[in-house]
Structure formats: C-alpha cells, structure tokens
Amino acid sequence: MPKKTEAKIKGLVHLNGKIMPLHKAMIPVMDHGFLYGDSVYDTFRTFSGYPLQLSAHIDRLFHSAKKLQLKSPATKKEIMAQIFRTLSAYWKRFKKEDVYIRVILSRGYGNIGFDLNLCTHPTLIVIIKEIPTFPKKQYEKGISVAIVPTLRNNPKSLDPNIKSGNYLNNLLAYLDAKKQNTQDAVMQNYKGEITEATTSNIFIVKKGTLYTPSLESGLLKGLIRTLLIDIAHKNHLKLIEKKITKQELLHADECFLCGSIKCILPVTSCNHKKIGSGKPGPITQKLMRLFPTAVMECIREEYCLDS
Amino acid sequence: MPKKTEAKIKGLVHLNGKIMPLHKAMIPVMDHGFLYGDSVYDTFRTFSGYPLQLSAHIDRLFHSAKKLQLKSPATKKEIMAQIFRTLSAYWKRFKKEDVYIRVILSRGYGNIGFDLNLCTHPTLIVIIKEIPTFPKKQYEKGISVAIVPTLRNNPKSLDPNIKSGNYLNNLLAYLDAKKQNTQDAVMQNYKGEITEATTSNIFIVKKGTLYTPSLESGLLKGLIRTLLIDIAHKNHLKLIEKKITKQELLHADECFLCGSIKCILPVTSCNHKKIGSGKPGPITQKLMRLFPTAVMECIREEYCLDS
Numbered sequence: 001m002p003k004k005t006e007a008k009i010k011g012l013v014h015l016n017g018k019i020m021p022l023h024k025a026m027i028p029v030m031d032h033g034f035l036y037g038d039s040v041y042d043t044f045r046t047f048s049g050y051p052l053q054l055s056a057h058i059d060r061l062f063h064s065a066k067k068l069q070l071k072s073p074a075t076k077k078e079i080m081a082q083i084f085r086t087l088s089a090y091w092k093r094f095k096k097e098d099v100y101i102r103v104i105l106s107r108g109y110g111n112i113g114f115d116l117n118l119c120t121h122p123t124l125i126v127i128i129k130e131i132p133t134f135p136k137k138q139y140e141k142g143i144s145v146a147i148v149p150t151l152r153n154n155p156k157s158l159d160p161n162i163k164s165g166n167y168l169n170n171l172l173a174y175l176d177a178k179k180q181n182t183q184d185a186v187m188q189n190y191k192g193e194i195t196e197a198t199t200s201n202i203f204i205v206k207k208g209t210l211y212t213p214s215l216e217s218g219l220l221k222g223l224i225r226t227l228l229i230d231i232a233h234k235n236h237l238k239l240i241e242k243k244i245t246k247q248e249l250l251h252a253d254e255c256f257l258c259g260s261i262k263c264i265l266p267v268t269s270c271n272h273k274k275i276g277s278g279k280p281g282p283i284t285q286k287l288m289r290l291f292p293t294a295v296m297e298c299i300r301e302e303y304c305l306d307s
Numbered sequence: 308m309p310k311k312t313e314a315k316i317k318g319l320v321h322l323n324g325k326i327m328p329l330h331k332a333m334i335p336v337m338d339h340g341f342l343y344g345d346s347v348y349d350t351f352r353t354f355s356g357y358p359l360q361l362s363a364h365i366d367r368l369f370h371s372a373k374k375l376q377l378k379s380p381a382t383k384k385e386i387m388a389q390i391f392r393t394l395s396a397y398w399k400r401f402k403k404e405d406v407y408i409r410v411i412l413s414r415g416y417g418n419i420g421f422d423l424n425l426c427t428h429p430t431l432i433v434i435i436k437e438i439p440t441f442p443k444k445q446y447e448k449g450i451s452v453a454i455v456p457t458l459r460n461n462p463k464s465l466d467p468n469i470k471s472g473n474y475l476n477n478l479l480a481y482l483d484a485k486k487q488n489t490q491d492a493v494m495q496n497y498k499g500e501i502t503e504a505t506t507s508n509i510f511i512v513k514k515g516t517l518y519t520p521s522l523e524s525g526l527l528k529g530l531i532r533t534l535l536i537d538i539a540h541k542n543h544l545k546l547i548e549k550k551i552t553k554q555e556l557l558h559a560d561e562c563f564l565c566g567s568i569k570c571i572l573p574v575t576s577c578n579h580k581k582i583g584s585g586k587p588g589p590i591t592q593k594l595m596r597l598f599p600t601a602v603m604e605c606i607r608e609e610y611c612l613d614s
Contacts, residue, residue, distance in 0.1 A: 006428055009337055009418050026333035027341060029432060030316055034334060034413075036474035037344025068475065069482060102419070106341075111316050112409070113439060114481040114505065121313055125336060132420065151463040154497055156456065158476050166473040167343035168375065169465050174421040175376060190461055190497060198421065 011129025012093065014086040022129060032119055033106030039165035040064035041104040044223075044260045045131055046087070049097045050299045052260070053223045054080065058103070060223070064162045065105055072105055073122050079103060082126050090128045100261060102127040106165070134262055139288070142268030142280050143183040143257075145197065147246055148176035152187040152195040155218045160195070163220065170198040184257065186249065186270070193217040194244040197257050200265070201225040205254035205276075205283045210239040217243055224258045228287060231294045237283065254281030264288050318436025319400065321393040329436060339426055340413030346472035347371035348411040351530075351567045352438055353394070356404045357606045359567070360530045361387065365410070367530070371469045372412055379412055380429050386410060389433050397435045407568060409434040413472070441569055446595070449575030449587050450490040450564075452504065454553055455483035459494040459502040462525045467502070470527065477505040491564065493556065493577070500524040501551040504564050507572070508532040512561035512583075512590045517546040524550055531565045535594060538601045544590065561588030571595050 011022035033039035042061040044051055051057075058076050065072055074082065083101060090099060103126050110119035150173040153160055158169075169187075177185035177198075184197050196202055196219040203212045203225075210232055215221055232239040249255065253276040255267040264287055266280035280288075299305065318329035340346035349368040351358055358364075365383050372379055381389065390408060397406060410433050417426035457480040460467055465476075476494075484492035484505075491504050503509055503526040510519045510532075517539055522528055539546040556562065560583040562574040571594055573587035587595075606612065 006416055013336060015336065022337065023335070025336040027336055028330070029320060029322065029332040029334055029411075029434070030329065031341070034338070034341045034346075035411075035472065036478060037472050038475060038478060039341075068478070100419070104336075104342075109313055111439075112407070112436075114478050116482075127336070129419075132418075149463065151461060153464045154458060154461055156458040156497070157460045157464065158479065162475070164475055165342065165344050166475045168345060168469070168471055168473045171343060171345060171375070171421050172465065175423075190463070 009129060010094065011127060012086055012090050013128075014082045014126035015123070019086055019089045022127060025125070027106070027123065028109045030109050030111070031106055031123065032108065032110055033104070033123070033165055035112065036107070037165035037167070038068070038070075039104055039106035040068060040070060041102055041163055041165065043100070043102045045100055046098050047295050047299060049091075050303055051083065051087075051101055052295060052298060053227070053302070054083070055302065056223050057260075060163065061103055061105060064164060067159065067162045068164070069116060070105060070107060070122060072124065074124055079124065079126075082124070086126050086128050096130065098131060099128050100131045104165070132261060134265065138183075138265060140280070142266035144269040144272070145184045145186050145267050146177045146180040146182040146271055147194075147249065148173045148180070148185040148187060150176050150185070150187060152189050152218055154190060160218055160220045174198045180272075182269075182272070188246065189218045192246065194246065194249055195219040200257035200259040200262060202267075203228065203256055203258065204244065204249055204252035205281055206248070206252050208238065208283070210237055210283065211244055211248070212239070212241055213244045214241040222259060224260055224263065227294060227298065228258055228264070231287060231290050235286075235290060237286075252276065254284045256280075256284045256287075264291055316436060317401065318434060319393055319397050320435075321389045321433035322430070326393055326396045329434060332432070334413070334430065335416045337416050337418070338413055338430065339415065339417055340411070340430070340472055342419065343414070344472035344474070345375070345377075346411055346413035347375060347377060348409055348470055348472065350407070350409045352407055353405050354602050354606060356398075357610055358390065358394075358408055359602060359605060360534070360609070361390070362609065363530050367470065368410055368412060371471060374466065374469045375471070376423060377412060377414060377429060379431065381431055386431065386433075389431070393433045393435050403437065405438060406435050407438045411472070439568060441572065445490075445572060447587070449573035451576040451579070452491045452493050452574050453484045453487040453489040453578055454501075454556065455480045455487070455492040455494060457483050457492070457494060459496050459525055461497060467525055467527045481505045487579075489576075489579070495553065496525045499553065501553065501556055502526040507564035507566040507569060509574075510535065510563055510565065511551065511556055511559035512588055513555070513559055515545065515590070517544055517590065518551055518555070519546070519548055520551045521548040529566060531567055531570065534601060534605065535565055535571070538594060538597050542593075542597060544593075559583065561591045563587070563591045563594075571598055
C-alpha cells in the first residue's frame with residue numbers, strides 16, 4: 001500500500017484471481033519482476049469502451065514473453081476474459097468508458113538467481129485506470145523533442161521488441177530531454193540512425209512523403225505505427241520505411257510521434273530548432289483527421305460490430 | 308506473499324521501518340521498481356559476521372542512484388544502521404553468522420510515467436538471507452563458460468556501472484549459455500571486446516601475467532575485482548588491465564570469475580574448449596589461497612579490529 005502521504009492512484013487490478021483497488025495491489029519483494037525487471041507487458045486503451053487492437057496486443061505480450069522463456073499462466077482467451085471482467089468492474093465503479101489498460105506478466109516469486117526453475121508461478125496482472133491526459137495544446141501546437149546522448153538499446157543486448165520491465169534506457173533518454181528543456185527524447189542507435197521516442201514511434205514528412213525508421217534500426221514495431229502505415233496506403237499517401245539520419249529529422253517538413261495511448265502527437269521543434277513552419281503540418285493534420293475513423297473501423301472489425 | 312505451493316525463502320527484510328520475514332515482504336504493483344525496473348541495488352556478504360567492503364558498497368549504491376536521479380530516503384549511516392539491525396535480528400533468529408545482503412533503493416509508488424515527481428517516496432529495502440551455495444566441485448574443477456551472442460549493454464544505452472533493477476541483458480546472456488550447455492556466459496561489447504560474465508568480473512592468465520578487461524570496454528567496476536588487483540600488486544603478480552579479445556580468452560592459460568558472493572571461481576573451459584590444462588591453474592590457485600587473508604585484512608581495517 002502507498003504511504004499515508006502518497007496520493008492513491010484510482011483504478012482496478014486483476015491479480016491472483018481477484019479484482020482489487022489499484023493502490024492495494026501488492027507483489028512480493030522477491031518477485032523477479034521487481035528484483036530484475038524480469039517481466040513483460042503491453043499497454044493500450046479503449047475507444048467507446050472497446051480495447052483497440054486487443055488481439056494484437058496480447059499476441060505481442062506472448063511474443064515478448066517467449067523471447068524471455070516466460071510462460072504465461074493463462075491462455076490468450078483467459079487473459080482477454082480477465083481484461084473484460086476487470087473492465088466491467090471498472091465501469092460499474094468509475095462510470096468511465098475509456099480507460100488505460102496495462103497487462104503485465106512477471107516471472108514471479110523466487111530466490112535470487114537466473115535459474116528459471118527458481119520461479120514456479122509467473123504472475124499475471126491486469127491494471128485498468130484513467131487514460132493519462134496529454135494537454136490539448138500539445139496536439140494543437142506540437143511538442144518539442146531533443147535527439148539525446150542516450151542511445152537506444154542495441155537489439156543484440158536487449159531487443160526493443162521485447163516490451164519488458166527493463167525501462168531505464170527510456171527513462172535515461174527522457175531525463176536527457178528534460179535536461180535540454182524539451183518535452184521528449186528521440187533516440188539514435190549506436191550507428192547514429194534514428195530509432196524512436198521514449199514511448200512512441202516517430203514519423204517525418206519531407207516533400208509530401210512520409211518516412212518512418214525501418215525496424216532494422218532497432219525499435220519497437222508499434223501497433224499504431226502499423227495502423228498508420230495502413231491508413232497511409234489506403235489514402236494514397238506515399239510512405240517509405242528506411243534508415244533515417246539525424247540530419248533528415250532536423251530538416252524534415254513535418255514530424256509526429258505515435259503510440260497506443262497518445263495516438264498521433266505532432267512534433268514542431270527538434271534540438272530547439274523549428275521543424276518546417278513550427279506548426280503541425282498538413283500531412284500530420286490529415287492523419288490526425290483520418291485516425292478516429294480508422295480506429296472505429298478496426299474496432300468494428302475486431303468486435304464484429306455492424307457499421 | 309508467495310502462493311501456497313511456493314517454497315518460502317528464509318530470510319529477513321527491513322522495509323518501511325519494520326523487520327519482517329522475507330516471504331511476507333510486499334511492495335505495491337505501482338512501485339516503479341516493478342513497473343520499469345527503476346531501482347538500484349548492491350549486494351555483498353559477511354565474513355565472520357562482518358559485511359565485506361560495506362562502506363564501498365553503500366557508496367556504489369549512491370553512485371548508481373545518482374545516475375538515475377534517485378534520492379535515498381536514508382543517509383549512508385542510516386542505511387548501515389538498518390543493515391546491522393537486520394543482521395542482528397537474523398542472527399538471533401537463524402543462528403547463522405555468514406549471510407547474503409542485498410540493499411535495494413526503488414523509485415517507489417507512483418502513477419505510470421517518467422516524470423520524477425510522480426514518485427515522492429523512494430523505498431529502501433534490506434534483504435538478508437542465506438548465502439547461495441556454489442558446489443565445492445566448481446571451485447576444485449572450475450566451471451564452463453560460453454562467449455554468447457547477447458552483447459553487454461552499451462554504456463551509452465545503460466551503463467553497466469549502474470547496478471540497477473534492469474537485469475534482462477544478463478539474464479538473456481545466461482539463457483544463451485544454458486542453450487550451449489555451459490554454466491555461465493561471458494559477454495562481449497558491440498566492438499567484440501570481452502566485458503564480464505553475467506554476475507562477475509573476469510580475469511585471464513597468459514604466460515604468468517594476469518589480465519582483466521579495462522573499464523573502457525563497458526563493465527561493472529566490481530569491488531572484488533578491485534580487491535584482486537590490490538592483492539596481485541601486493542604479491543608482485545604482474546597484472547594488466549586492457550581490452551581483451553575473444554581469441555585471447557580462448558587461448559588463455561587460466562581464467563577465473565570473481566564477485567562479492569562467489570569470490571574466486573575458476574573457469575576451465577570456454578566454448579567447449581579446455582582453458583590451459585583444463586584444471587584451475589597455479590596463479591588462480593595462488594589467488595584463491597591469498598583471498599581469505601586479504602578479506603580478513605579488509606575487515607580488520609574497516610571495523611578497526613586488532614590483528
């Protein structure tokens with residue numbers, strides 16, 4: 001439980017077969033998720049009450065888990081059922097339709113050491129809480145980023161496609177960005193290629209063409225990134241996945257970040273230098289307009305709703 | 308608490324001002340130490356009841372914390388006092404003089420996000436438990452290692468000198484070693500230089516000279532590594548810190564690992580190829596003989612004991 005002077009975070013948790021208030025959810029100090037960050041997770045939100053890309057997020061959770069030889073105690077179907085049970089309890093209690101969802105699969109309780117047999121019961125946790133609010137102004141005016149000294153993890157050290165409880169690389173990059181008085185960090189790989197922001201993929205626009213770093217640069221294959229590539233193709237916007245250099249980002253006409261929680265967030269300065277006109281550009285704005293319809297199409301398809 | 312079918316790990320924990328059994332120590336799911344591995348730690352053992360290099364370990368804990376802008380809720384003196392209180396309770400309860408100690412400083416409870424103001428109360432945890440037993444045979448015959456595909460974290464991504472709760476890089480290397488049917492992994496950096504094993508520093512011997520990877524290769528400046536360099540100098544053993552290649556390791560006459568818990572552990576094969584004669588070599592054995600006396604000298608000095 002949080003200390004008495006700490007604000008209680010509102011939300012619900014599904015843990016060890018029970019649904020409980022978020023601030024009461026506890027795990028053992030000897031959970032390897034705490035000792036080593038030995039856990040995987042995935043995070044997404046609901047739109048009109050429906051978790052977007054739910055099936056793909058759970059698939060990715062299992063993909064991350066497999067890379068760590070971490071076995072889920074529940075099947076995909078069971079995890080989905082846990083999410084919907086917790087959602088239902090959340091709606092009854094908080095009367096809010098749209099929520100933030102985080103599913104964590106931790107190695108579980110066990111003695112110090114790497115032997116996988118030390119931990120016999122991986123722990124599955126579903127967290128449901130309010131969606132963090134990004135100020136409206138950020139979407140209208142765009143945010144500032146810095147290309148930071150902290151390099152994105154080398155996929156041969158810790159693959160960015162394992163969404164894990166090892167998140168210090170991203171935190172260090174964020175702290176770099178704050179030191180430079182900017183709002184988020186853009187990380188390069190050790191070869192100097194642009195990879196992603198601390199919790200988002202990145203796109204740029206140059207002379208009417210969209211570009212996003214190719215997966216070979218070492219970045220998370222974000223599900224909103226995939227959705228945006230699809231939206232671009234369907235709307236005849238030219239899009240190229242390729243290695244992107246620092247200079248290409250600095251001299252882009254437009255730039256934006258995307259992720260499951262923030263959706264599409266324009267970037268209007270990099271390293272304290274305006275990007276394009278210094279305002280969200282026309283292609284960024286077009287994608288922001290197309291996005292809600294595409295989201296609802298995804299949801300209609302995933303949940304077999306009538307259109 | 309562990310699930311009913313899980314073995315309870317014996318030990319004591321100092322947490323939130325209380326000493327409690329290790330298996331009952333719990334932290335919130337919303338502790339950033341669990342969500343992001345956003346914690347630092349240091350680990351050491353007692354000899355004849357005295358924590359070896361205690362002051363240096365707490366200094367290193369503070370060094371790791373500073374790199375993450377993580378403020379300790381307790382001073383060095385207070386942390387040491389907590390350790391001795393917990394040690395005293397452990398001795399009363401378990402009647403064992405020599406123990407394993409782990410001090411963890413976690414970011415604490417807070418909502419999802421990187422803003423350091425989200426977590427107002429970092430959590431300090433002292434764990435005291437039995438020393439893990441390394442089979443005597445391993446010290447007599449040596450262990451096998453493999454130079455694995457997983458590369459050590461680049462210091463520009465996450466400095467190995469931050470001892471943190473982000474330990475998946477090491478776990479992945481260990482899993483590589485297991486796949487190759489060896490007992491531990493040796494990790495290279497992205498330039499191919501040898502760095503360290505998963506929880507130890509590494510030394511080799513060639514033609515009577517000791518070599519250990521220089522810190523520039525990107526590795527933890529281990530306190531036993533420092534002690535061994537000191538022992539070598541005092542005993543007129545030639546020792547060089549330098550970049551070490553895979554070929555130099557494979558063609559070494561001797562090799563050993565060292566760490567605060569395992570002390571000096573001979574390595575007698577690498578990549579399924581004998582190192583030297585395939586038995587712990589004479590310089591390794593000499594250091595193993597000198598080690599207990601050096602440890603007791605350190606302790607006499609640190610605790611102002613009469614010799």
